[in-house]
Structures are given as structure tokens and as C-alpha cells.
Amino acid sequence: MTEPREKQGSNTQRAVEQLRDLIFSGVLAGGSNHLETELAEMLGMSRTPVREAAVLLEAQGLLELQPRRGVRIQPVSVDDMREIYEVLTELESLAAANAAAAGYSDADLSGLDAAVTAMEESIEADDLETWAKADEMFHRELVRLGKNSRVVTIAAMMSDQVRRARQTTLHMRAMPSRSNEDHRAVLNAIRGGDAVEARRIHREHRERAKNEIIGLLEKYRILSL
Amino acid sequence: MTEPREKQGSNTQRAVEQLRDLIFSGVLAGGSNHLETELAEMLGMSRTPVREAAVLLEAQGLLELQPRRGVRIQPVSVDDMREIYEVLTELESLAAANAAAAGYSDADLSGLDAAVTAMEESIEADDLETWAKADEMFHRELVRLGKNSRVVTIAAMMSDQVRRARQTTLHMRAMPSRSNEDHRAVLNAIRGGDAVEARRIHREHRERAKNEIIGLLEKYRILSL
DNA sequence: GCACTCATTTGCGTATGCGTTAAAGTTCGC
DNA sequence: GCGAACTTTAACGCATACGCAAATGAGTGC
DSSP: OOOSOOOTTOHHHHHHHHHHHHHHHTSSOTTOEEOHHHHHHHHTSOHHHHHHHHHHHHHTTSEEEETTTEEEEOOOBHHHHHHHHHHHHHHHHHHHHHHHHTTOOTTTTHHHHHHHHHHHHHHHTTOHHHHHHHHHHHHHHHHHHTTOHHHHHHHHHHHHHTHHHHHHHGGGSOOOHHHHHHHHHHHHHHHTTOHHHHHHHHHHHHHHHHHHHHHHHHHTTOOBO | OOOSOOOTTOHHHHHHHHHHHHHHHTSSOTTOEEOHHHHHHHHTSOHHHHHHHHHHHHHTTSEEEETTTEEEEOOOBHHHHHHHHHHHHHHHHHHHHHHHHTTOOTTTTHHHHHHHHHHHHHHHTTOHHHHHHHHHHHHHHHHHHTTOHHHHHHHHHHHHHTHHHHHHHGGGSOOOHHHHHHHHHHHHHHHTTOHHHHHHHHHHHHHHHHHHHHHHHHHTTOOBO
16 A cells, blocks of 8 residues: 555666656557567566566556556546546545645645646646646645545555546547636635535546546447547 | 455465455564565465565555565554554545445345444443454445445555454543444444545544554554554 | 775675476367 | 367466675674
8 A cells, every 4th residue: 555665767667657758658558468578678677576466557557567468557538537536536535635634834835826827827828738737736746635544545546547548539529627726626625624514526627537537438438448 | 456366275366365364463563574585484375476476566555575685574654553543543534435325225234234233242341352343344335335436445554454453442532432423423424425525524434543553553653553 | 993905705686497287289089 | 071089379376596786684883
């Protein structure tokens, strides 16, 4: 349940990072199979650390080890998306409620505020890429403020599982004005110490986000990513 | 995010199972350190599969790999318990609501019913061990009925993290009559298709369970397990 | 007695090679 | 031509060994 060990420079750690990058970017496509030896060559190291990285990434739900068929990159179907968003909705809403109950000062909430502001600016500038980064920052900061390290870890895991799909669909979506109103409203509820309202708003926000991305996948007949 | 690979009889799989048993039973005590070589000897295999098992169990939050200090069994503090129960409460309540909305038949709910009945019987018989098993079965079946595989996996992980503590405190607690009334009420709400009620009852049930076990730890000055 | 330096020990991350076995390919019979 | 049986190939799980570096212990000087 820990983050990958902070083994600065170990080959396993490097393999984890590089494999993640390859998975999120789609270079290693959802559903594709790759032998351990192939990946070891790709990453320029022996099979042992690659295998160890794969075990870890399997536990994170990003891939599946299939003996004699190699490492299968876990595709994410529409149903997977539903599941993932369901978990995120529950746990982030909990975090929002906890954050509201925590009595944070304005300084404590500056990270959230900065993310919302960055999103507002990127919407004005029509810059979806920057918006996406700020969006991610908002959600990460939100769960951090909820002060449950397990929620932080699980939410990160779920976000990772859905990352490729979000990246792939980013430019298919409308400019997320409504989304950011929600973010601002959640932040205000937290600032005002209203746990019930923070939870409610965030839940509705996440439900909308789920429906939007699933709607895109269905519209464009994307069965899985 | 997958269950450990179903590699029947592989040393890694065996190591995972045996280490889990040792951890849950307290033989490998929370906070204790064990070298990979020591564990390899204990399990009668070479270090490679032991290390692979440890990587996996680290990802499940049961232990931590500390270079040169070995494998540290993750102790569970009162704060950890709070976190774990918070996650379980959210996700199981979601599962209860989903199960209620799913329109299950009586046959579909027979597993839940059997668990509740077994608990009632073991309460009559003053048999806490049997009650604990039935309790676990109830919770597992509940999340299964919620039909979100990720919730199933996360809930299992959280339950594992708290397993030693529950086992250790089992005989310190009162006979759980109220607990089982809750179980019966949740089942009835699910049977009646009332998602809001199922969620509410289960949430209160889990809150009570959390407060009870934490109360025990604090009463007996048990700082961590 | 304490702090510093150097030498030794040892634990781990990794590379390599071997044995097992599943999968792929080939051959033969109908 | 198709299916079954046999053979070959190769991927993986694992054991072993090696090199690196962190930790420990010993010795010396103040």
C-alpha cells in the first residue's frame, strides 16, 4: 500500500517509472502483450528488475502478468471506467467532507485555490493541457487535505488506472467551465467548514465527470483504452 | 490490483500465503524486522520468490521493505485503524446501496442470509470465533453483491490490514448482539430495494464497529498491533 | 570516555543460467 | 484436408553468484 519504494536510481524503480510512462502515453497500448525479455531490452536492463516492476504494477492494476504470454497492459473498458469513477467519487467525497470538517486556514487551502485559479486561467486561454494538469492537482490536493493516507493511495491508484483514457479523450471534450465552477464551489464549502455541502457538491461533480467521459467513449464507439 | 496470480504451487504464491498467515497470526509481529534471507530459510526456498512475495505484500500494505534492515511487518496503530475503517465504511456502504438498487432475489441474497443466521447462532452459542468467521463472510458477500470488482479488492486489502488487530481483540469484546441486528437490518434494506436505508444502516454499523475496536485498543493501552 | 577514521562484514539489487513446461510447429494417418 | 500425436522451441520461475554500498566494529588520538 506504500508508494513505490524511494530507491533512488535502482533499476526496479526506473523500470516502474518508465513502464508507467509507456502505459499512460499509450506506447504500450491497452490490451497489448509484451514479453519480459522484450521490456528488459526496451528498458536496457536485465529481466529481474523488470519483473519486479511488473509485479508491483500488477498490484496497482495497470497490467497483468500472463505466464508465457508476457505482460498484458490492462485495457480499461467503459465498465472499468464506471467502477473506477465510483470508487473515486466515494473516496474523494469523503476527503472533501473531512477537509471541510478540519477547519483549514486560507493558507492551508492555498494549494486548492491555486489549482482552481490555474484552471480558470487555462479555460480563458483555451488551453486544455494546462487545465488537465491543474485539474489533477486539485484532486490530488483535495484528497491530501482529507488526511487519510490510504485514501490518498487508493485515489492515486484509481487515477492512474484511468489516466490513459483521460489523456486520450482530453481533446474530444468541451471546455470544462462547469467542472471548474464545481471545483470553486467545493473549495468554498471546505473553506466554510460545511462538510455535508462539500461532500454533496463533490459527489455531483464526480458523477458528472464520470457521465461525461463515458458519454464520450460511447459516442465515439471506443470500447476500451 | 489483481488478486495474487493463481500460480498453483509456485514458490512465490506459497510464500505470499505463508507470509500472510504468519502476519495475521502475529508470529511475525507488527513492527518486527526480518531479513529476506531469514524468511527464505523459514519458508524453505531461495530469496528470489520470497522477495517477489514481499514486493506484492508491500503493495498490499502488510509490510515494508527496508533495505539492509529487511522486511518490516507493518504495525497497525489506532490512527491506522481509523483510516482503514473510514475507507471500509465508505466502500461497503456504497456496496450496500448498490446491492439494494440491484434488485436481487432471495436466492441471490442467500449467502448474506446464511452469514447472518450463522452469526445469530454463534451468538446464542457464545462462540466468538465462529461469529468472527461469519461476520467476515457477511462483509465479503456484501461487497461482492455491490458488483464493483475494485471495491471488492480494496475492501479485501483493508480487511487484511486490520485482520491481526481484530483477531487479537476478538475475546476482549462483548458479545456482538447489536452488530448482528445491524447485519439483519442491512440485509432487509437490500432485500427491500432501499438503497438509501441500506447505505445509512451500514454506515452506522461500521462507525460503531470502528468506535468499538478503537475503544478497546485505548482501554487496554494497546498502541499498535 | 568520546569522537573520528578505517577496515570488515553483510544485505540487497541485479545478472545470469538452468530446468520445467506450455505453446508452437511438424509429421503422420485417415 | 483435417485432426491427432509427437517434437521442438522458448518463456518463465527460480537458484545462484557477484558487486556495491551501508552498517558495524575495531583502533587510535585527544
